[in-house]
Amino acid sequence: MIKVKHFLFIVSYLILTSCNSKNHQFPLDKRYWDPNDYDKVGIELRFNYESDEKLPTFDNPENKIIVEKLTDEQNYKVVLEDDELGLKHRNEVAEKFFAEWKDMSGIYTATDRQDKYLYDIEMLAVWHFGLGLQLRYFKLGNDLLKESADDPDAQQVKSSINSNVNILINNYLFYLDEVNNENAFTEAGKVKFAGGIDKYFSELIKLYPSANYSGMKTKAELMLKKSESESIKTSLEKLIALITFEGSPNL
Template sequence: MKRCSVFMVLLTAFYFISCSTEKHNFPVNKEYWDVNDYDKVIFDLRYTYEGNETKPTFDNPEQRIVLEKLINPENYKKFLDDAKLDLNQKNQIASEFLSQWKDMNQIYNVTNTNNRYLYGKEMLEIWQFGLGLQLAAFDLKFDQVLANSKNVEDKELDDKIKPSIKKLIINYDDYLNLAAKENSFFEKEKETYARGIDKYFKELIQVYPDADYDRLLKKAMVMLERAESTTIKKPLKNLIALINAQKNNKAEA
């Protein structure tokens, strides 16, 4: 009887493990994920985890590959850099990836009763994946506007580009808002957040040095004044210095 009980326990455990594996069947063996892969994975992560079931995290050695695949920029670069695709096709794909990323942002945006993020690092890494994706998508949109313009110097072209740059800057500005939630992050997560400012905002300003970054400057100054963490303050100071240097360069040009 005892052997039978042990056997039943093992059989039940095996059943649940098998069901769990089958339930969350991520395409981790694929080298790159396309938009359809993202659609399926995001749906799984958002809607099929039950109760206290833990979602894949970087701390879980068996599941971290799911996150590494999810935030790999090579997934969208494979298509956006494909010479066989024309600008219209690339812009369409970029738009589809952006749509998936907006859904991705909901996966790990969860806090506990103490207002701490349960998946702070995971949420921030997904945010940063989106910052890089947005910049790549805007580059393509810019190229398409240029390709469709008869005169790259005309005012009509400028009128088409400026609103798009403004929208891009507003989206980056949203990332700065997370500084106001510094107490919701653990120290390691604050370091992840800080690296995001130093890396992606620097890239944005380097690629588009003539854009108006007053909005980001004001937001960075407000967040710096409110911040208590030196880990958060440092990248904000770096960003303020970078924007001021950019403004000085424009004035001297």
């Protein structure tokens, strides 16, 4: 287990009994989950639920705490934003969280026979967890590049950092791809999806205002033409405007 300041190491488990009497174990008494916890919880949710067994959801008072803990961004923020910890250590922890998020991103993606998401709110919460995580993961990696370089202002270092930022921006475009699946969302899901654009994309542009967002702007414009949701269209319009004014040097 990763030794991180403020983590609780005494683990106790809440045992939930499902309708088919199968027990599921989650470390709910821990204040924060570390990557090892995410690995165990991810395996439990991906492989130990029967096909007819409903996963934990926000609207189920008996097990909502599980998905709340799963998508709690404080789990990684408590480590990655702790400046008292070493940069290399935080970068290593961020990399492990990122790997776990990639695994957990498929937990809530199931659809029904009408191609509607069964867990759109939970799926989007997992998405948002990952969008926020990536902002910190890539920044820590770039900070480590500069700290480790003999000359942080060397062209090679700048090129590596710019390449990483471009990868981050491209990763964010996958979220916008979900506009193509707009009809699979509930109305509440569409509002939550739009909220993700408002929050995380604005944070991205604020963090890297001089990056090249031309591809993102083009993507947003195309998705704006396809969307029929007023909340999503409004968020896309705000994103396009933000890129135009904040990222204009690289358009």
